[in-house]
Amino acid sequence: MPNERVDAVIIGSGYGGTIPATRLAEAGMRRVVVLERGVRKETRELEQSDALAYQTAVVDLVVSSQNIAFRTGKLVGGASIAMDGAMFRVPRRSFERRDGAGRRHWPERYTPEAMAPYYQRVEEMFGVRHFPWSEIPKAGGMFAKMLARADASCDRARMNYGDCLQCGFCAQGCIYNKKHTLLHTYIPRAERAGAVFRTGCDVRTIERSGALWTVRYLEGAEAKAIDADIVFVAGGGLHTPALLLRSRAAGLAGLNAHVGEHFNHNGELQFFGVLPEGFDDLDRYKCYAGMDNAGLMTWHWFESDDFTLHPGGGIEPTVFAAAVQSSTDARLPRKAWGMEFKRWVESVYPHRVMGFSSLGLADSHHAVTIKPDGSPDVVSRPRESYDRYLDRLEARVQEVSRASGVAIIPGYPRRYSGMTSAHLLAACRMSERAEDGVVDPFGQVWGQRNLYLCDASAIPYALGVNPALTISAVAERVVDGIINPASRMS
Amino acid sequence: MNTLSKQQRERRRLLQVFSALAAQFVQACGPRAVLSGDAGDHDGDVDASASDSGARHPTGLPTLGGAPDTLVGHAIATLCDTVIPGAHRDPTGAPGAVDAGVPALFFDRALPAAALVGLIRTVLDGVASEVGGRAFSRLTVEQRETALQMALDRLPEAEFAVQLVRLGYYASPVAARHLGYPGPNPGYRDDPDFSFGPDPLAREITTGTDGNFP
Numbered sequence: 001m002p003n004e005r006v007d008a009v010i011i012g013s014g015y016g017g018t019i020p021a022t023r024l025a026e027a028g029m030r031r032v033v034v035l036e037r038g039v040r041k042e043t044r045e046l047e048q049s050d051a052l053a054y055q056t057a058v059v060d061l062v063v064s065s066q067n068i069a070f071r072t073g074k075l076v077g078g079a080s081i082a083m084d085g086a087m088f089r090v091p092r093r094s095f096e097r098r099d100g101a102g103r104r105h106w107p108e109r110y111t112p113e114a115m116a117p118y119y120q121r122v123e124e125m126f127g128v129r130h131f132p133w134s135e136i137p138k139a140g141g142m143f144a145k146m147l148a149r150a151d152a153s154c155d156r157a158r159m160n161y162g163d164c165l166q167c168g169f170c171a172q173g174c175i176y177n178k179k180h181t182l183l184h185t186y187i188p189r190a191e192r193a194g195a196v197f198r199t200g201c202d203v204r205t206i207e208r209s210g211a212l213w214t215v216r217y218l219e220g221a222e223a224k225a226i227d228a229d230i231v232f233v234a235g236g237g238l239h240t241p242a243l244l245l246r247s248r249a250a251g252l253a254g255l256n257a258h259v260g261e262h263f264n265h266n267g268e269l270q271f272f273g274v275l276p277e278g279f280d281d282l283d284r285y286k287c288y289a290g291m292d293n294a295g296l297m298t299w300h301w302f303e304s305d306d307f308t309l310h311p312g313g314g315i316e317p318t319v320f321a322a323a324v325q326s327s328t329d330a331r332l333p334r335k336a337w338g339m340e341f342k343r344w345v346e347s348v349y350p351h352r353v354m355g356f357s358s359l360g361l362a363d364s365h366h367a368v369t370i371k372p373d374g375s376p377d378v379v380s381r382p383r384e385s386y387d388r389y390l391d392r393l394e395a396r397v398q399e400v401s402r403a404s405g406v407a408i409i410p411g412y413p414r415r416y417s418g419m420t421s422a423h424l425l426a427a428c429r430m431s432e433r434a435e436d437g438v439v440d441p442f443g444q445v446w447g448q449r450n451l452y453l454c455d456a457s458a459i460p461y462a463l464g465v466n467p468a469l470t471i472s473a474v475a476e477r478v479v480d481g482i483i484n485p486a487s488r489m490s
Numbered sequence: 491m492n493t494l495s496k497q498q499r500e501r502r503r504l505l506q507v508f509s510a511l512a513a514q515f516v517q518a519c520g521p522r523a524v525l526s527g528d529a530g531d532h533d534g535d536v537d538a539s540a541s542d543s544g545a546r547h548p549t550g551l552p553t554l555g556g557a558p559d560t561l562v563g564h565a566i567a568t569l570c571d572t573v574i575p576g577a578h579r580d581p582t583g584a585p586g587a588v589d590a591g592v593p594a595l596f597f598d599r600a601l602p603a604a605a606l607v608g609l610i611r612t613v614l615d616g617v618a619s620e621v622g623g624r625a626f627s628r629l630t631v632e633q634r635e636t637a638l639q640m641a642l643d644r645l646p647e648a649e650f651a652v653q654l655v656r657l658g659y660y661a662s663p664v665a666a667r668h669l670g671y672p673g674p675n676p677g678y679r680d681d682p683d684f685s686f687g688p689d690p691l692a693r694e695i696t697t698g699t700d701g702n703f704p
Binding site for chain 2: 047048049050051088089091092093112130131132133134135136137138141144145147148152153154155156157158164165166167168169176284285286288289290297298299300302316317318320321322324335336337338339341342345346349350465
């Protein structure tokens, strides 16, 4: 029986897959098929649940052989369903970042000016807005007050939330329909234009068949194959490189040695702090009340030290108590167990707990490989420059701690830094020259005609801000280059 | 037949994921003599003194929190009570790990943690023999604390067992109630304590643009 034949196969339904699928279908391509590994959950099927059983139903917790867990989307709509909704444009400093040899990480055609129309397009699609202070929960307000005491600036975030009810369950998928995910925006348009989203389709390999591409996948236990003129690999930051590595092992020629290398979790480091007694009207502050991203971002150290910092809201007891470690700080428990620890947790939760997340222009210190069963693995590539990034981050945070009285709890040992990161960039990075990366500046895999890749893994380097908007804008630009070749000249 | 409540299933899954992490951590540390504990079947490992009905349980605990009444069950239950002390010895009466049923999670055979209980007991009893000349579960509370600290000092990887207790306890409905964490909610937007209001609380440096950094 011959393989099913379509015009385009899109592997994955997150930002990097759904956006090209939408634009190709709207441009008149008749047979656009999106293959999604996960299921489709509509808003009514989402839950306010902290349970890992539920959370692992909306995100894929990829546990590496080095004991690091990374979160990736696993539903129709990918990470847009389960991640919080900070939507920043990348600052010029990030686009201009250069490697040790003085070469720009981003291809030359990527500048704030060139990206502006694409950013604008996705901002309109997602209804991105700048939050007013009145919508910032106290979890964010305490963060701003902490920074003000340290004479540091703090800005309000841009989010793709409507009139958010502030329940604190953003990462579980918004049950109140207030987050403008792909299911609220692009996917209905794609479907109206004829694109088909198939769930439960686990793509194993891709291979060339003459002028076409053959995509081999499992639907349940059944092995299937589909042929297409054009293929987008959009499995996200871990599954995209894994698919290319599996395909290479199965015989796909011409993929270079950069596949899986340069994996970058965006300098993400999560940790907690404890407000000093008498900081403000602490009794009326509850760390669990309000959206997960508490709506603020400080750029204060971005130019000097390469990192941004944002607060966390919606903090439940488990994530906080599990992060506490023994400490020599007199404000923190000497050890993270026993009666003293139990009393201490009672004394700080929920009125004094703060959550933090840093993002930054940090070098890669991991690579994506595949385990013997072909699933993605993440292995260390220790790099001194990454340690220096952490040194700077820690030094600045300690300065804030001294100035504000907020005691900082080191989240995890440094060797775990990035544990549970959700910013999974650069493992198939875009590059100006074929010898430096996996994808060309137009989103086509170097040397692989009509094989495109414009998801998180194509982002060449850390961004220092949440990547969703930039992944989306790059995807818009790549697909624009296919639909309107003239746009490639810009 | 599935007799577990949804909540029990969810907690089981939580432990499954985190004990998988912990197990991999142990494996990544490579072979060590101290980690050569028996991870096999402990069902026949019954402590005769425990069947002495009416007497105070030899562990000193009012309940084993779902752990089996075996020597390894005693080790795990007393470890849990050392990490998060139970109501029976807390002057405030606040519930702890045995009250929240954390020990049972270590013996759920669907969880990877079940394969580690023998190893945990071996480590604990090893330090306990130095501290008090007897099994960990037969030490006094103070001796258990000394022994656990000694285990953590010598073998930082033993932290995973402490971490499992913390996770098991603080993820429990017992702890949520005790700490005042409400969980699912209709949103706090209209709560008068939700925000500090419309005035800026810190200096903004992107004002005049749109929240993006240039």
